Structures are given as structure tokens and as C-alpha cells.
Amino acid sequence: MMNKEYYELTELQAAIKEGLSELFPDKYWVRAEIREFSPRSNGHCYLSLSQSSGGKVLAEARAMIWKWNYPMLKAFFEETVGEPLRSGITVLVRVQVNYSELYGVSLFIDDIDPSFTVGEKALEKKRIIRKLTEEGYLEMQQELCLPRLPRRLAVISARTAAGLGDFMNHLTGNPSGYAFEVDLLEALMQGEGAPESISEAIKKASENQYDAVLILRGGGSEMDLACFDDYDLAVAIATCPVPVLTAIGHERDYHIADMVANRFVKTPTALADVFLELYEAEDAAITTLAQRIRQSVARRISDEFRRVDQVMHRLKFSMSAILGRELSALALKETVIASADPRTILSRGYVLVTDKKGRVLKSARKVAPGERIGVRFSDGSLQADVREVLLPEEESASGIA
Numbered sequence: 001m002m003n004k005e006y007y008e009l010t011e012l013q014a015a016i017k018e019g020l021s022e023l024f025p026d027k028y029w030v031r032a033e034i035r036e037f038s039p040r041s042n043g044h045c046y047l048s049l050s051q052s053s054g055g056k057v058l059a060e061a062r063a064m065i066w067k068w069n070y071p072m073l074k075a076f077f078e079e080t081v082g083e084p085l086r087s088g089i090t091v092l093v094r095v096q097v098n099y100s101e102l103y104g105v106s107l108f109i110d111d112i113d114p115s116f117t118v119g120e121k122a123l124e125k126k127r128i129i130r131k132l133t134e135e136g137y138l139e140m141q142q143e144l145c146l147p148r149l150p151r152r153l154a155v156i157s158a159r160t161a162a163g164l165g166d167f168m169n170h171l172t173g174n175p176s177g178y179a180f181e182v183d184l185l186e187a188l189m190q191g192e193g194a195p196e197s198i199s200e201a202i203k204k205a206s207e208n209q210y211d212a213v214l215i216l217r218g219g220g221s222e223m224d225l226a227c228f229d230d231y232d233l234a235v236a237i238a239t240c241p242v243p244v245l246t247a248i249g250h251e252r253d254y255h256i257a258d259m260v261a262n263r264f265v266k267t268p269t270a271l272a273d274v275f276l277e278l279y280e281a282e283d284a285a286i287t288t289l290a291q292r293i294r295q296s297v298a299r300r301i302s303d304e305f306r307r308v309d310q311v312m313h314r315l316k317f318s319m320s321a322i323l324g325r326e327l328s329a330l331a332l333k334e335t336v337i338a339s340a341d342p343r344t345i346l347s348r349g350y351v352l353v354t355d356k357k358g359r360v361l362k363s364a365r366k367v368a369p370g371e372r373i374g375v376r377f378s379d380g381s382l383q384a385d386v387r388e389v390l391l392p393e394e395e396s397a398s399g400i401a
Contacts, residue, residue, distance in 0.1 A: 017099040024097040037087045043067025063107040073112050080114035083226055092116035128231045137238035141262040144243045150211035152181045156201040158189045163218020167268035178279045189217045195230035202236045216247040216268045228255035237261055247271035346378035364389055
């Protein structure tokens with residue numbers, strides 16, 4: 001057996017530990033992805049950090065956060081980033097290299113820079129927006145139009161969401177009594193499963209005859225709303241065949257889901273106002289049209305009244321002229337008749353002579369002596385017996401003129 005120089009394992013590991021301590025005497029900032037994340041009941045948190053490229057893991061290392069440091073780092077990170085420490089996110093952590101004879105190399109984490117993760121999230125959001133733009137998804141919903149009076153609405157939300165109650169109360173309790181048909185399609189509205197859940201609800205809504213699809217939540221932390229920056233959810237919204245409207249957050253929130261939607265507003269109440277305002281505008285248009293019709297009819301009636309008045313005035317004037325002429329003619333006839341009235345003649349000193357039968361005698365030749373005749377004056381009459389009848393030639397002979 002040949003004599004060879006060798007190290008005891010403990011000696012070799014001690015040398016490695018000493019060498020690492022000399023190579024990495026300080027603490028160092030390291031960028032890595034959290035591959036595994038495992039808080040323990042004893043208060044410590046164990047992690048697996050990795051670096052990948054093209055889906056292939058290039059490096060991996062064990063890490064841990066001691067229990068006296070973990071709660072503070074966790075709270076600081078979540079308050080700043082808006083989401084929890086978890087697997088799948090990229091972080092910038094300060095580490096101290098440690099070597100254990102039993103467990104090998106591990107990294108002790110004592111600090112974390114949440115602003116780096118925020119920046120990474122912003123970069124990822126920009127990448128998604130750029131990809132949606134290049135693929136033509138960003139403007140697809142803008143090509144759709146809401147119906148003039150949308151009535152059938154599909155609401156995607158959690159049944160217990162406070163925003164859902166605000167929306168329904170404002171929409172269905174409107175003082176004008178506008179009626180809507182609203183169907184709730186329940187979905188997860190936060191967490192890793194939310195994008196897929198909402199996408200499934202959108203697919204279900206698109207298979208029915210809805211006038212619009214509404215995604216509403218009504219605020220939350222940045223962590224809660226992170227699901228609305230998901231690429232697959234954005235594609236589901238963009239490709240929905242009916243207009244999709246969102247009311248996800250408050251004033252400070254603007255997500256990719258809002259960008260691809262047909263329209264977005266900040267609160268569920270504002271979303272209800274979108275539809276109420278459409279009905280109010282139609283109501284106002286109908287009222288205006290009714291006013292115009294009433295005004296037009298009133299003008300027409302007024303014009304007709306004026307025309308009738310003018311006709312009546314001309315007719316009255318014409319009838320007055322005709323009546324005047326007729327009255328004048330009648331007066332003339334009355335004058336003629338009155339002048340021919342026997343009573344008028346009698347009032348002038350003439351008398352009316354009648355025979356015994358009351359017939360008017362127009363000739364003396366029809367009366368014989370001894371006959372009784374009647375003589376009528378204007379103021380009375382008398383009866384007389386004829387003593388003698390004198391004809392014209394006899395009157396001349398007797399000297400009677």
C-alpha cells in the first residue's frame with residue numbers, strides 16, 4: 001500500500017471554512033430568485049435561492065433568516081412591496097457566507113432591499129405591456145362599443161366583496177327606477193389563482209348574450225391587486241367579444257387589466273354611474289325630443305288658430321257686407337210693401353169700397369143703385385146704400401169733377 005498524503009474530512013472542511021472566511025469576510029448584497037420559501041414553527045425561515053437562464057438553473061444555494069430577524073424583514077418587505085415574501089420573486093438580500101461541516105455552504109440573510117423587488121415588478125409590468133402592444137391586444141377592446149342602453153350585465157367579483165354591495169345598491173337603487181338584469185359570476189379576486197379564476201369567468205360570460213362584462217373589486221393593498229397585472233388575464237379581457245369594464249382599485253391604482261379593458265373607473269360606485277348616465281342621457285334626449293314635439297305642435301296649433309281667425313275675420317267681414325246688402329234690399333222692399341199697404345193708402349184720405357160680400361169694388365159699373373156697400377177709412381168703416389151710380393160721362397154732364 002502506497003503512502004499518500006490526505007486530509008481528514010474534518011480537516012478539509014475546516015480548511016474550506018477558513019478559506020471562505022478569508023475570501024468573504026464581510027456581508028454582501030446578492031440578487032437571486034427565491035426558489036423555495038419555508039418559514040418554520042421555531043421562528044426561523046429557510047430559503048433556497050437560485051439563478052436561472054432560459055428556464056435552466058445555473059446556481060442554487062441554501063439560505064436562512066434567523067427568527068430574531070425574520071418578522072422585521074418580512075413586515076418591512078411586505079409593507080414596501082405590497083406582497084409577501086414568497087417563492088417565485090426576485091430579491092436583493094444582504095448575506096453572510098457561512099460554511100458548516102455538516103450542511104456545507106449556506107447564506108445567512110440579515111437585510112433585504114424591497115425597492116429592488118419593486119423595480120423588478122415595474123420592469124416586469126413594462127415587459128408585459130410591451131408584449132401586449134406588440135401582439136395587438138392593448139387596443140382590441142377599444143373597437144367594441146356598449147349598446148345604447150345596456151341592460152344585461154355580467155359581474156365578475158367575489159360574493160362577499162364590499163365593492164359588489166356598493167355597486168348593486170347604487171345601480172338597482174337608482175331613484176329613476178331604471179331596471180337592469182345583473183348576473184354574478186363568482187371568481188377569486190386576489191392571490192395566485194385569481195388570474196385563472198377571473199379568466200374562466202370571462203370565458204363563461206362571453207358564451208352568453210350579455211351587453212357588458214364588469215370586473216369589480218373595490219380596492220385593496222398592492223399585494224392584493226397584483227393579480228390584475230397578469231399577462232394571461234389581460235389577454236382574456238382583450239379577446240372577450242363584449243365590452244369589459246373594470247373597477248379594481250382606488251385613485252392610486254392602475255393595472256394592466258385596466259389598460260386592456262374597454263373602459264375603467266376607480267370604484268364600483270363609479271362603474272354603476274357609467275350605466276346610469278347612459279340611461280339618464282337617453283332619458284334627457286327623450287325629454288328634449290318631447291319638448292320639441294310639444295313646441296312644434298303648439299306652434300302648428302297657434303298657426304292654425306291664426307289662420308282660422310283670419311278666415312273667420314274675412315268670413316265675418318264678407319257676411320257683414322252680404323247681410324248689409326240684404327238688409328238694404330229688405331228695407332227697400334219693406335218700403336215698397338209699406339207704400340202699397342192699403343192702410344197707408346187709406347191714411348192719405350183714400351177709402352176702400354167693398355160690396356155686400358166684402359169684395360173690393362174696383363169699378364162703379366159693378367154696383368147698382370139700392371145695393372149696400374162698405375166704405376173703409378183709415379180710422380174705421382161704414383155701411384151705405386147706393387142711391388145713384390154715376391159713370392164718368394154722367395159725371396161730366398152733371399158737373400161733378
